[in-house]
Amino acid sequence: MDWDIIEESIPAILHALPVTLGLIGTSLLIGFVLAVLVALGQLQKAWLISRSAHFFVYIFRSSPLLIQIFLIYYGSGQLRDELSAVGLWHLFREPWFCAILALSLNTAAYTAEIIRGGIKSVPMDLLEAGEAIGMNKQQLFRRITFPLAIRQALPAYGNEVILMVKSSSLASTITIMDITGVYKEIASEYFSPLEPLLIAGSIYLLLNFIVTQLIAYFERRLAI
Amino acid sequence: MNKVIKMSVLATALSIGVMSAHANNVIRLATEGAYPPWNAVNSAGQLEGFEVELADELCKRAEVECSLEQAAWSGIIPSLQQGKFDVIIAGMSITEKRKKKITFSRPYASSPAFFVIDKNSPLNTFSTELDRIALGDINVKEQAVLSAMKTAFKGKTVGVQKGTIHLNFLKEYLKDEISIRTYATQEELDLDLQSGRVDVALAAMSYWHKLLNTEEGKNLLTIGPGVTEGPFGDGVGLGFRKKDQALANQFSVAINSMVDDGTLSTMAQKWFGFDAAAK
Numbered sequence: 001m002d003w004d005i006i007e008e009s010i011p012a013i014l015h016a017l018p019v020t021l022g023l024i025g026t027s028l029l030i031g032f033v034l035a036v037l038v039a040l041g042q043l044q045k046a047w048l049i050s051r052s053a054h055f056f057v058y059i060f061r062s063s064p065l066l067i068q069i070f071l072i073y074y075g076s077g078q079l080r081d082e083l084s085a086v087g088l089w090h091l092f093r094e095p096w097f098c099a100i101l102a103l104s105l106n107t108a109a110y111t112a113e114i115i116r117g118g119i120k121s122v123p124m125d126l127l128e129a130g131e132a133i134g135m136n137k138q139q140l141f142r143r144i145t146f147p148l149a150i151r152q153a154l155p156a157y158g159n160e161v162i163l164m165v166k167s168s169s170l171a172s173t174i175t176i177m178d179i180t181g182v183y184k185e186i187a188s189e190y191f192s193p194l195e196p197l198l199i200a201g202s203i204y205l206l207l208n209f210i211v212t213q214l215i216a217y218f219e220r221r222l223a224i
Numbered sequence: 225m226n227k228v229i230k231m232s233v234l235a236t237a238l239s240i241g242v243m244s245a246h247a248n249n250v251i252r253l254a255t256e257g258a259y260p261p262w263n264a265v266n267s268a269g270q271l272e273g274f275e276v277e278l279a280d281e282l283c284k285r286a287e288v289e290c291s292l293e294q295a296a297w298s299g300i301i302p303s304l305q306q307g308k309f310d311v312i313i314a315g316m317s318i319t320e321k322r323k324k325k326i327t328f329s330r331p332y333a334s335s336p337a338f339f340v341i342d343k344n345s346p347l348n349t350f351s352t353e354l355d356r357i358a359l360g361d362i363n364v365k366e367q368a369v370l371s372a373m374k375t376a377f378k379g380k381t382v383g384v385q386k387g388t389i390h391l392n393f394l395k396e397y398l399k400d401e402i403s404i405r406t407y408a409t410q411e412e413l414d415l416d417l418q419s420g421r422v423d424v425a426l427a428a429m430s431y432w433h434k435l436l437n438t439e440e441g442k443n444l445l446t447i448g449p450g451v452t453e454g455p456f457g458d459g460v461g462l463g464f465r466k467k468d469q470a471l472a473n474q475f476s477v478a479i480n481s482m483v484d485d486g487t488l489s490t491m492a493q494k495w496f497g498f499d500a501a502a503k
Contacts, residue, residue: 074412076419077416078419095421173408175406175407175416184386188298193299
């Protein structure tokens with residue numbers, strides 16, 4: 001254990017905290033909106049919509065996130081001319097965009113399943129009661145199904161947020177200097193992985209401690 | 225003459241000492257396997273390259289039994305220190321920084337660092353007065369070339385492999401002018417150079433020479449001078465734990481004999497296409 005390396009690691013790794021938070025926050029936000037749409041798609045009666053939504057979930061839940069990130073980043077690099085032709089290359093050129101895209105799609109697939117489970121768990125009699133007092137379909141969804149589904153899905157969603165905090169570290173494999181990226185750089189600079197690893201690990205622990213507390217708070221607030 | 229005899233007696237004594245210490249042990253060598261033509265994994269999944277052949281020959285000459293395994297570049301020095309293997313043979317340059325952690329054999333190869341760009345890049349007209357600069361002792365002309373490089377590369381994205389002397393050079397000399405992107409392997413850096421995500425890539429000539437002569441590398445171009453010394457160190461050597469100095473000496477003797485009878489130079493010609501062997 002070398003205290004000089006620890007002393008140097010702490011500010012350098014903390015400096016990368018906004019990058020990690022940006023990755024997590026942006027992907028969770030985009031992922032959640034997408035997940036609601038996908039979950040609703042899965043529950044549609046229209047065959048094509050429901051099948052495509054299921055297919056999306058299947059693809060992104062069943063392949064490793066690392067492969068998704070590599071495929072989007074290095075895969076798009078091979079399709080430079082095609083992407084330029086449709087005016088998308090300036091987006092895919094940036095590692096940041098590719099990381100956000102991969103993380104958002106991945107969390108959207110998992111979250112869609114969580115929300116679908118939540119919607120399914122809403123008791124039929126509540127909906128019938130709503131119908132009985134004259135609510136239309138949109139009102140039923142907005143006032144009964146969605147709030148109850150979210151309440152039901154909260155513990156599982158908390159789990160997903162915790163996974164995302166950890167998954168964001170994979171963005172470092174496509175040159176993004178997040179907490180893990182900076183840890184790797186310090187480790188290879190000093191030929192000593194232990195010290196920066198401990199610092200980086202502690203920051204992830206701390207982040208997830210905060211997430212756990214937040215989820216617990218909301219669970220209490222929304223307790224039925 | 226006396227001195228020569230003394231030296232060879234010493235070398236023999238050392239090697240006997242080492243051999244008895246490792247008598248029942250196989251010496252475990254480790255390489256990266258992602259830095260052709262130094263070391264790479266072929267389509268059959270086997271290690272091949274200059275250093276794979278070199279390892280064979282050195283072990284024969286040092287009369288030791290060896291094994292060769294693959295190890296990730298980024299953790300290769302800590303892994304050596306933890307005893308996961310005994311020798312690093314991975315195109316590693318001998319630098320002051322690394323010497324603080326491990327010990328080296330004498331160098332067996334050396335290769336200047338070169339910048340590479342896409343042929344259609346706006347930098348393709350960049351040229352300098354000198355085609356080599358040595359950072360050890362910079363003269364006025366070399367200083368002018370360095371300044372020209374700083375101006376030409378201003379605002380560019382330069383890609384480089386993590387944990388390399390090339391990264392150290394960029395941090396030391398061009399940090400304020402360029403933005404640096406670091407890659408776990410050279411192969412990933414090549415992909416981003418090809419797709420235009422980085423404007424310039426920096427690595428050893430020994431690596432570029434091979435790539436630029438293949439179909440995939442035909443759109444690439446080296447620019448500016450080859451750079452040596454300073455952060456680039458004193459050539460490429462084998463890495464050992466500090467306590468294994470005797471083993472390092474034994475391998476240095478083997479490298480010497482390969483330099484003397486010309487086999488090292490022939491081997492370098494075969495793999496690099498130019499004589500990158502140490503003299």
